[in-house]
Amino acid sequence: MPHIDSIKQISDVVWEIPTSYKPGMLVPARIYATKKLLDGMDAGVFEQVTNLACLPGIVRNAYAMADAHWGYGFPIGGVAAFDTESGVISPGGVGFDINCGMRLIRTNLRYPEVKSKVKELVDLIFRLVPAGVGVKGTLRISESQFEEVMKYGVQWCAENELAWEDDPSHVEEGGFIKGADPSKVSRQARSRGIEQLGTLGSGNHYLEIQVVDPARFFDRNLAKYFGIVEEDQVVVMVHCGSRGFGHQVGSDYLRVFDGAMKRYGISVRDRELACAPFSSKEGKDYYGAMVCAANMAFANRQVIVQKVREAFSQVFHKDAEALDMHLIYDVCHNVAKVERHSYDGVKAELLVHRKGATRSFGPGHHDIPAPYRAVGQPVIIGGSMETGSYLLVGTSKAMEDTFGSTAHGSGRTMSRTAAKREVRGAELQRKMLERGIYVKSATMDGLAEEAGMAYKDISEVVETMDRAGISKKVVALRPVGNIKG
Amino acid sequence: MPFRFLPDVALADIAFEAESDSVEGLFESSALAVSDVMVDPETLRSETTKKVRIYAEDLDRLLYDFLTEIIVVKDVDSLLFREFEVEVAADQKSLKATMKGEPIDRVRHLLRNDVKAVTMHLFGVRREGSRWKTTVVLDI
Numbered sequence: 287m288p289h290i291d292s293i294k295q296i297s298d299v300v301w302e303i304p305t306s307y308k309p310g311m312l313v314p315a316r317i318y319a320t321k322k323l324l325d326g327m328d329a330g331v332f333e334q335v336t337n338l339a340c341l342p343g344i345v346r347n348a349y350a351m352a353d354a355h356w357g358y359g360f361p362i363g364g365v366a367a368f369d370t371e372s373g374v375i376s377p378g379g380v381g382f383d384i385n386c387g388m389r390l391i392r393t394n395l396r397y398p399e400v401k402s403k404v405k406e407l408v409d410l411i412f413r414l415v416p417a418g419v420g421v422k423g424t425l426r427i428s429e430s431q432f433e434e435v436m437k438y439g440v441q442w443c444a445e446n447e448l449a450w451e452d453d454p455s456h457v458e459e460g461g462f463i464k465g466a467d468p469s470k471v472s473r474q475a476r477s478r479g480i481e482q483l484g485t486l487g488s489g490n491h492y493l494e495i496q497v498v499d500p501a502r503f504f505d506r507n508l509a510k511y512f513g514i515v516e517e518d519q520v521v522v523m524v525h526c527g528s529r530g531f532g533h534q535v536g537s538d539y540l541r542v543f544d545g546a547m548k549r550y551g552i553s554v555r556d557r558e559l560a561c562a563p564f565s566s567k568e569g570k571d572y573y574g575a576m577v578c579a580a581n582m583a584f585a586n587r588q589v590i591v592q593k594v595r596e597a598f599s600q601v602f603h604k605d606a607e608a609l610d611m612h613l614i615y616d617v618c619h620n621v622a623k624v625e626r627h628s629y630d631g632v633k634a635e636l637l638v639h640r641k642g643a644t645r646s647f648g649p650g651h652h653d654i655p656a657p658y659r660a661v662g663q664p665v666i667i668g669g670s671m672e673t674g675s676y677l678l679v680g681t682s683k684a685m686e687d688t689f690g691s692t693a694h695g696s697g698r699t700m701s702r703t704a705a706k707r708e709v710r711g712a713e714l715q716r717k718m719l720e721r722g723i724y725v726k727s728a729t730m731d732g733l734a735e736e737a738g739m740a741y742k743d744i745s746e747v748v749e750t751m752d753r754a755g756i757s758k759k760v761v762a763l764r765p766v767g768n769i770k771g
Numbered sequence: 772m773p774f775r776f777l778p779d780v781a782l783a784d785i786a787f788e789a790e791s792d793s794v795e796g797l798f799e800s801s802a803l804a805v806s807d808v809m810v811d812p813e814t815l816r817s818e819t820t821k822k823v824r825i826y827a828e829d830l831d832r833l834l835y836d837f838l839t840e841i842i843v844v845k846d847v848d849s850l851l852f853r854e855f856e857v858e859v860a861a862d863q864k865s866l867k868a869t870m871k872g873e874p875i876d877r878v879r880h881l882l883r884n885d886v887k888a889v890t891m892h893l894f895g896v897r898r899e900g901s902r903w904k905t906t907v908v909l910d911i
Binding site for chain 2: 488
């Protein structure tokens with residue numbers, strides 16, 4: 287981190303940069319990190335989180351979570367809430383991969399039953415779930431059906447035999463965000479997206495078969511609510527987003543906003559922080575299109591999960607229902623949404639941007655599915671493909687402190703080029719197999735770029751959020767099979 | 772090499788710098804760099820030709836839209852390219868490009884990273900002496 291005289295420690299894992307740090311800051315910037323994580327954060331995080339604090343209509347604080355690193359405009363791991371009347375919306379606060387997110391499904395299988403079949407499962411899922419550069423899915427839908435996907439996400443899947451009855455209610459926002467406006471989506475975006483449902487993509491996206499780690503089974507009582515009851519229980523995690531569809535919506539509106547700011551008299555410190563009033567035409571248009579992409583991402587992960595159910599059913603010669611392959615939850619970590627929050631004694635409707643950050647709603651919130659409402663919303667934090675992942679739960683303190691938000695993953699510390707210099711894909715694949723993780727990748731170069739050493743220590747990130755009280759550890763999940771896009 | 776990758780610019784993504792003694796050369800070099808991120812061009816053949824025409828408000832946006840088009844065509848037509856021939860109009864507000872490559876073949880092509888988008892970070896065309904240069908950061 288750069289030297290910042292004015293940074294003050296609020297608690298052992300919360301730091302604050304005051305508004306006096308930079309001209310134009312309207313609110314302080316808060317960073318969630320242990321001293322070790324804070325010292326290791328790149329200078330871009332501090333520059334960018336304080337830039338966020340300058341955006342019109344921001345309320346209370348700009349936030350950087352423990353996994354924060356430099357991003358475009360907003361840091362990855364950035365959270366900012368804006369007044370819906372006086373505040374802005376920024377495509378840079380969502381990212382190009384709109385509603386990139388995590389999905390976790392459980393099984394009633396234990397690792398000893400699955401161990402000898404991991405290779406068969408991974409190879410089959412690799413065939414059923416296309417991954418890599420420019421892939422198309424197997425689902426063919428008409429343009430009007432694609433518009434329904436944009437509007438109704440997982441609900442559309444449920445009406446078209448692509449989801450189980452209780453799937454939509456176990457997805458953030460009930461499987462679709464309201465307010466989609468397909469008329470604001472470009473022809474190019476539609477063309478990119480229409481054949482991509484059920485595809486994993488590339489980069490850091492993955493599909494992983496994981497096992498409950500008995501040594502890090504932190505809260506067995508909470509885990510029961512989510513159907514995790516056994517040590518060595520097998521679960522499946524999916525990490526991906528809205529594919530080329532969302533990427534194009536992001537590109538289209540970044541260009542629109544780049545030109546629109548002058549009209550609204552807004553100047554920003556970074557071109558990627560382009561924004562417009564949420565109440566403006568550009569703001570409304572982007573929100574309508576962004577919601578379409580978010581709903582497509584929910585549907586994309588849903589179609590993938592149907593394929594995963596099919597693969598398990600085929601390999602274990604049982605119905606997926608008999609294998610109890612229910613959805614534990616599906617959370618966004620790149621999105622802007624209108625939510626109601628209480629802060630500083632005020633109840634207000636806010637536009638909450640979470641970019642590389644996860645919603646972490648606490649017990650009792652009406653947006654949490656009924657079976658979980660007493661304990662809080664499941665929070666799924668994906669680690670690197672070597673280190674494993676975590677299931678946590680949202681807390682009341684997150685509602686009080688961070689507009690119900692927490693971290694999303696481990697965060698990169700090494701460039702893609704540097705990672706490839708350190709290890710070759712084939713060598714990494716062999717080493718992971720020796721450690722009991724069977725990996726299949728669409729690209730060997732891409733595999734090397736996603737090596738565990740290129741990421742922060744996820745345990746330290748999760749520990750920080752737990753100590754801050756904005757999400758609570760439930761269980762760690764270690765990978766045994768991985769498909770990398 | 773008409774372009775070079777900049778490993779320290781974007782930790783999670785890929786940045787490159789391209790240059791040429793002409794605007795057309797700069798656009799062609801930038802297009803080659805985008806292709807190189809997605810596939811080893813040595814494994815591609817020049818079997819399919821696609822022609823595109825692009826209009827924009829200025830030279831910066833013309834390059835942004837041209838590079839975005841390569842990414843769009845990869846998703847929509849499943850085509851990757853290894854050769855680019857670009858003609859930029861005198862007012863620098865439109866271009867015609869001929870792109871040669873072939874449909875994605877997952878067995879024969881050495882595929883790399885799927886590019887999500889061209890970002891605006893550091894983006895822009897600049898002239899340094901007699902050379903045209905650009906820095907481009909791609910979201911991966």
